[in-house]
Amino acid sequence: xxxxxxxxCPSCGDIGEIDWSPPTIDGDDLPPFLAWAPLGTDPVTLGExxxxxxxxxxWGDRFGLSHARAKLEYISPTGSFKDRGTAAVVTHARAxxxxxxxxDSSGNAGASLAAYGARAGIPVRVYVxxxxxxxxVAQISAVGAExxxxxxxxxxxxxxxxxxxxxxxxxxxxxxxxxxxTLGMASxxxxxxxxxxxxxxxxxxxxxxxxxxxxxxxxxxxxxxVTRLHAVQPAGCAPIVAxxxxxxxxxxxxxxxxxxxxxxEIETPPRGRQILDVLALSGGRAIAVTDAxxxxxxxxxxxxxxxxxxxTAALALAGAARLRARGVLVxxxxxxxxxxxxxxxxxx
Numbered sequence: 001x002x003x004x005x006x007x008x009c010p011s012c013g014d015i016g017e018i019d020w021s022p023p024t025i026d027g028d029d030l031p032p033f034l035a036w037a038p039l040g041t042d043p044v045t046l047g048e049x050x051x052x053x054x055x056x057x058x059w060g061d062r063f064g065l066s067h068a069r070a071k072l073e074y075i076s077p078t079g080s081f082k083d084r085g086t087a088a089v090v091t092h093a094r095a096x097x098x099x100x101x102x103x104d105s106s107g108n109a110g111a112s113l114a115a116y117g118a119r120a121g122i123p124v125r126v127y128v129x130x131x132x133x134x135x136x137v138a139q140i141s142a143v144g145a146e147x148x149x150x151x152x153x154x155x156x157x158x159x160x161x162x163x164x165x166x167x168x169x170x171x172x173x174x175x176x177x178x179x180x181x182t183l184g185m186a187s188x189x190x191x192x193x194x195x196x197x198x199x200x201x202x203x204x205x206x207x208x209x210x211x212x213x214x215x216x217x218x219x220x221x222x223x224x225x226v227t228r229l230h231a232v233q234p235a236g237c238a239p240i241v242a243x244x245x246x247x248x249x250x251x252x253x254x255x256x257x258x259x260x261x262x263x264x265e266i267e268t269p270p271r272g273r274q275i276l277d278v279l280a281l282s283g284g285r286a287i288a289v290t291d292a293x294x295x296x297x298x299x300x301x302x303x304x305x306x307x308x309x310x311x312t313a314a315l316a317l318a319g320a321a322r323l324r325a326r327g328v329l330v331x332x333x334x335x336x337x338x339x340x341x342x343x344x345x346x347x348x
Contacts, residue, residue, distance in 0.1 A: 044091045044120045045087055045119075046115065047077055048087050049188075053071050053336065054072060056305050059305050063321040063325075064324045065321070065335055067333070067335065068336075069334070069335070070338075071191075071336055074343075079341060079342035079344065080108040080111070081108075081188070084185050084188060085112075085181035085212070086115075088180045090116040090173070091180075093120070099169070099171075100123045101122055101123070101125070101170060101173045102125045103127070104126075104128075104158040106129055107135075107140075107345065110136070110145070111139040111140050113145070114126060114141075118144055124145035125147075126140050126145050126148070126161075127148045127150050127164070128147060128148070130150060130151045132149065133262065133345065133346060134347060135345055137149075139345070176206035176266065177206075177271075182271075185209045185211070186212045188212070190216060196226055196227045197334040198228065198334045200227050201230045201316045201323065201337045202231060202316055203340055204275065205233070205237075206266045206270065207231075209340070210275055211271050211274045211275060211278060214229055214282065228284045228285075229278055229279070229282045230285050230287070230328075231244075231287070232318070232320075233264055233286070234261040234289065234291065237254070237266070238286075239252070240269065240272065240276070240286050244285075249273065250273055250276070251272030253268045255267075259291055260311045262311075263312030263341065264312050287322055287323060293322075294315050295311065295314065297321060298311060298313075298314035302343070309342065310342060311346065312340060313339045313340045
């Protein structure tokens with residue numbers, strides 16, 4: 001049976017592990033955010049976590065998901081779920097005396113690191129794809145971080161950020177491999193633990209949230225027969241879906257095609273093996289949706305519920321509707337859809 005571990009060396013991106021134990025949860029009495037984690041005694045925080053969980057019945061009624069609820073991760077200090085992981089990474093980085101931070105990001109993780117780095121008093125340099133959203137780049141710059149645009153593949157952006165940390169002696173905070181980032185993401189599962197849903201649907205790019213939630217559920221008693229975790233990717237960049245559909249144990253590199261869901265454009269996710277393990281252990285599915293589908297659901301949610309999310313977040317909406325159409329989700333089962341980023345992060 002697959003074993004789940006937290007992976008990723010914070011210096012070079014190689015596989016590594018950290019040991020941790022889940023907090024004791026007494027009903028709805030959650031421990032202070034990150035107080036349970038092996039990070040140091042002085043958390044770097046902007047008030048992340050404890051995001052709302054709200055019914056979305058008017059949207060759900062259209063697609064046979066009248067009992068669906070949305071976890072509003074976009075109501076976070078910098079407008080995305082990345083703040084959970086960044087709080088943990090920057091807390092750790094400050095505890096070990098990091099003099100600078102570097103990151104590779106299409107936008108949200110970079111904006112989050114820039115803000116938390118400023119909060120901690122640590123200089124930040126963010127490497128972004130040449131095609132990165134101008135709105136997100138402006139958000140990164142607004143809090144004093146340096147932005148470097150990198151042409152070419154997404155892998156090249158990562159390599160540039162790692163090289164900078166290596167050459168300068170700084171700390172590579174790359175969210176796609178850093179185990180402390182995954183540790184911070186586990187906090188979302190603790191918020192769902194008092195009443196775990198039958199299904200949890202998430203957009204997946206690098207997989208930090210997907211794996212972090214799974215690690216927490218596993219530590220709290222196992223993944224089987226509790227919550228099925230479903231991964232949704234854009235059709236233009238769906239390496240997890242390709243491996244899942246072929247029944248392969250590892251994720252092979254793919255040819256990426258343009259997609260509006262830029263936050264999920266990771267051709268070779270370093271947590272690929274773990275994501276496939278989570279799908280197998282929880283009985284979840286991996287599914288790809290088109291840009292047209294996710295944009296239609298983004299608009300439908302906004303008009304029906306007053307909730308505006310960015311295209312990458314809308315992957316989860318479109319994926320949930322597809323899973324319902326295929327009979328994987330049943331209307332009388334509880335479904336939580338994770339909405340990861342705010343709509344204001346994309347240009348109109």
